[in-house]
Amino acid sequence: MHILLTGGSGFIGSNFVRYVLRDRPGYSVTNLDCLTYSGNPENLSDVEGGPRYTFVHGNILDIELVTELMQKVDCVVHMAAESHVDRSIIDARPFVESNVLGTQTLLDALRRVDPDNTKKFVHVSTDEVFGDLPLDKPDELFSETTPYAPSSPYSSSKAGSDMIARAYHHTFGMQVMITNCSNNHGPYQFPEKVIPLFVTNLIEGKKVPLYGDGQNVRDWLHVEDHNEAVLAVLEKGTAGEQYCIGGNNERSNLELTHSILELMGKGEDMIERVTDRLGHDRRYAIDATKLKTELGWAPSRSAWPQALEATVKWYVDNEAWWKNVKSGAYRKYYETQYGSR
Numbered sequence: 001m002h003i004l005l006t007g008g009s010g011f012i013g014s015n016f017v018r019y020v021l022r023d024r025p026g027y028s029v030t031n032l033d034c035l036t037y038s039g040n041p042e043n044l045s046d047v048e049g050g051p052r053y054t055f056v057h058g059n060i061l062d063i064e065l066v067t068e069l070m071q072k073v074d075c076v077v078h079m080a081a082e083s084h085v086d087r088s089i090i091d092a093r094p095f096v097e098s099n100v101l102g103t104q105t106l107l108d109a110l111r112r113v114d115p116d117n118t119k120k121f122v123h124v125s126t127d128e129v130f131g132d133l134p135l136d137k138p139d140e141l142f143s144e145t146t147p148y149a150p151s152s153p154y155s156s157s158k159a160g161s162d163m164i165a166r167a168y169h170h171t172f173g174m175q176v177m178i179t180n181c182s183n184n185h186g187p188y189q190f191p192e193k194v195i196p197l198f199v200t201n202l203i204e205g206k207k208v209p210l211y212g213d214g215q216n217v218r219d220w221l222h223v224e225d226h227n228e229a230v231l232a233v234l235e236k237g238t239a240g241e242q243y244c245i246g247g248n249n250e251r252s253n254l255e256l257t258h259s260i261l262e263l264m265g266k267g268e269d270m271i272e273r274v275t276d277r278l279g280h281d282r283r284y285a286i287d288a289t290k291l292k293t294e295l296g297w298a299p300s301r302s303a304w305p306q307a308l309e310a311t312v313k314w315y316v317d318n319e320a321w322w323k324n325v326k327s328g329a330y331r332k333y334y335e336t337q338y339g340s341r
């Protein structure tokens with residue numbers, strides 16, 4: 001099985017490559033990534049040059065390039081996206097370009113090379129497409145039947161990409177499957193996202209910026225559990241279906257912050273309250289029953305607080321990696337290799 005993975009130099013994608021190379025001996029991966037600020041080839045320096053991994057520097061919006069790559073592979077796992085809500089509030093355009101037009105470009109390329117629809121396409125999306133849930137109704141969860149109600153430019157662009165993916169299944173009979181997962185954590189996450197940001201700030205002696213009242217709730221899923229679920233969908237999922245992926249770990253941002261402070265041996269005084277994110281969704285929570293009953297997947301690495309502890313330890317142990325990223329030094333290396341986007 002030869003997979004075309006888009007966005008494989010980012011957080012989830014680089015963990016996906018490593019997972020596949022480790023757990024699926026018969027598989028190989030071609031990673032197409034244009035290396036935005038969050039794409040870092042160093043995330044995969046340990047597998048670079050190996051016989052089952054190929055890196056292609058390019059944009060998913062380049063129809064000729066993606067058409068050529070689609071011819072050589074058996075299936076597509078699509079993770080490339082602009083992924084940070086705060087950045088989408090500052091400038092939404094790259095989100096619409098990469099997330100909506102990028103997905104459409106990939107699907108058009110696949111149609112060109114595979115008119116008989118033999119190749120599967122897994123579109124990796126987010127639970128944020130469903131909007132948010134009330135804090136006072138803990139029994140309410142997102143599932144595959146929840147209506148779409150995205151609230152940020154990021155989640156709206158992901159919702160748009162989901163709609164395009166659905167339409168290409170419905171209209172052309174393509175083997176498209178969509179996954180909607182909750183917040184991932186684990187190694188190699190760009191340190192603007194909350195867990196690596198907080199851990200690395202504390203190591204550097206800086207405070208951790210907590211949005212608003214800290215009561216916003218997220219469901220935390222270890223990235224290895226997420227990638228295992230994506231593989232289950234690729235291998236056993238049904239074309240045209242959607243699958244919600246969750247970790248059964250709802251925590252408020254304040255609870256998360258306290259856990260990180262405790263693990264790092266720091267006190268409450270290291271919290272800096274900052275103005276809330278515009279339009280900040282209150283609560284996300286997932287009902288992943290469909291994945292369990294239909295594909296036999298359930299999270300096994302996300303138990304709290306052990307999973308958080310392992311993630312925190314990774315950043316503590318890998319200071320050289322995140323210092324390189326935070327200082328911007330990592331860009332200098334690959335801009336000389338590949339040029340900027």
Ligand SMILES: NC(=O)c1ccc[n+]([C@@H]2O[C@H](COP(=O)([O-])OP(=O)(O)OC[C@H]3O[C@@H](n4cnc5c(N)ncnc54)[C@H](O)[C@@H]3O)[C@@H](O)[C@H]2O)c1
Binds near residue numbers: 007038126158183190
């Ligand atoms: N991180 C999470 O908690 C989370 C949760 C739910 C869903 N997701 C989804 O999972 C996917 C991966 O997220 P992530 O956290 O790894 O993001 P990330 O920002 O770490 O990585 C995204 C990767 O995509 C690449 N990319 C972006 N635009 C591209 C383009 N036009 N052409 C080629 N490559 C491009 C970037 O260079 C980067 O390597 C995204 O689709 C995201 O929406 C993430």
